[in-house]
Amino acid sequence: MTVPGNPAVKRVLLVDDHPIVRQGLARIIANEPGLEVCGEAETVRGARRAVRSRVPDVVVVDLSLKEGDGIELVKELRAHYPALPLLVLSMHDEAVYAGRLLAAGANGYIMKHAASEQFIAALRSVLGGATYLSEAGRAALGRPAGQAGSGGSAVGSLSNRELQILQMVGRGLSSRQAAEALNLSVKTVEAHRLRIKRKLKLRTGAQLVQFAANWVAGQ
Numbered sequence: 001m002t003v004p005g006n007p008a009v010k011r012v013l014l015v016d017d018h019p020i021v022r023q024g025l026a027r028i029i030a031n032e033p034g035l036e037v038c039g040e041a042e043t044v045r046g047a048r049r050a051v052r053s054r055v056p057d058v059v060v061v062d063l064s065l066k067e068g069d070g071i072e073l074v075k076e077l078r079a080h081y082p083a084l085p086l087l088v089l090s091m092h093d094e095a096v097y098a099g100r101l102l103a104a105g106a107n108g109y110i111m112k113h114a115a116s117e118q119f120i121a122a123l124r125s126v127l128g129g130a131t132y133l134s135e136a137g138r139a140a141l142g143r144p145a146g147q148a149g150s151g152g153s154a155v156g157s158l159s160n161r162e163l164q165i166l167q168m169v170g171r172g173l174s175s176r177q178a179a180e181a182l183n184l185s186v187k188t189v190e191a192h193r194l195r196i197k198r199k200l201k202l203r204t205g206a207q208l209v210q211f212a213a214n215w216v217a218g219q
Contacts (some may be wrong), residue, residue: 010127011038013056015047017066028116044068058085058127063092068181069164071104078105085126096156098137108132154200155215165192169209170216
């Protein structure tokens with residue numbers, strides 16, 4: 001296991017399936033005193049290995065990964081590393097996801113379109129033991145339970161598992177591929193797809209695929 005060097009320098013692990021995003025974050029962090037990138041990963045499996053071998057002081061996690069799911073990764077890391085700060089950096093609407101991720105064990109949530117200064121502020125905040133949310137994220141948490149953000153979109157009414165499957169449908173995964181990624185049966189995934197259609201008031205599988213693709217592209 002890698003042993004951290006200078007304890008005054010906080011080690012950041014980046015988990016994102018887009019190399020260009022990781023490169024951009026790494027450049028931002030490289031310009032900050034007291035911070036360094038200690039490793040990168042693009043899958044849940046890679047993140048597990050990197051946390052064990054790189055011994056980060058904080059992990060920055062995206063929700064949409066090549067293999068697996070960011071929500072499940074946050075839950076897993078929180079269970080195995082109770083004191084490890086976890087900052088979710090995502091393109092997905094914080095009005096839909098922020099509360100879910102905090103409940104799963106994340107210490108903060110920030111949108112990818114945020115300014116670099118805001119990202120660093122969020123990173124230092126969770127490293128300092130605080131919870132980080134933007135003003136919009138805090139406002140979203142103040143909504144009554146079940147009330148969705150983003151103009152009242154019904155997406156906010158979906159369960160965590162249904163959101164995972166909606167994302168996978170939008171990324172072009174079949175029910176079998178989604179079942180393999182989530183360690184579920186195909187029958188269970190199909191049941192979730194049916195509930196998603198009902199909640200979103202979609203009549204056909206084609207409408208679900210189109211909605212999911214548009215939703216993922218618009219996040």
